[in-house]
Amino acid sequence: MVHQRRRFGNWGEEAAVRYLEKQGYEILDRNYRSSWGEIDIIARHWGVLAFVEVKTRHSLKFGRPAAAVTRDKQIRLRKTAWCYLRENPVIRYRSRFDIIEILDLYGKISLNHLKNCF
Numbered sequence: 001m002v003h004q005r006r007r008f009g010n011w012g013e014e015a016a017v018r019y020l021e022k023q024g025y026e027i028l029d030r031n032y033r034s035s036w037g038e039i040d041i042i043a044r045h046w047g048v049l050a051f052v053e054v055k056t057r058h059s060l061k062f063g064r065p066a067a068a069v070t071r072d073k074q075i076r077l078r079k080t081a082w083c084y085l086r087e088n089p090v091i092r093y094r095s096r097f098d099i100i101e102i103l104d105l106y107g108k109i110s111l112n113h114l115k116n117c118f
Helices: 002-022 071-087
Strands: 026-034 037-045 048-057 094-105 108-114
Touching (some): 002 048, 002 094, 002 108, 026 071, 071 094
Parallel strands (some): 048 094
Antiparallel strands (some): 094 108
């Protein structure tokens, strides 16, 4: 079960990368890790650095995927982004935090890109 969830999550991240690239984003890093956590995708678009959390779901039973990005998760993402910026000082862009929701409901797939969420 865990293996299936991980595979589904990886599929969602791949779909998010393809979507972002089609929108003109340059993917700078994927699955960036620090002691605070992980950022799924770090991308640049029109002078903005986007730290992107991808949430993939088969059901709305527990609400929208973005609802899983709790206040604690947001804090960890901010601290992880700070670590990334410290390690990459040449990057001087405005930054924001996005969430990409991917839903696969009975084979009907939808993607929702929420920009500047927190």
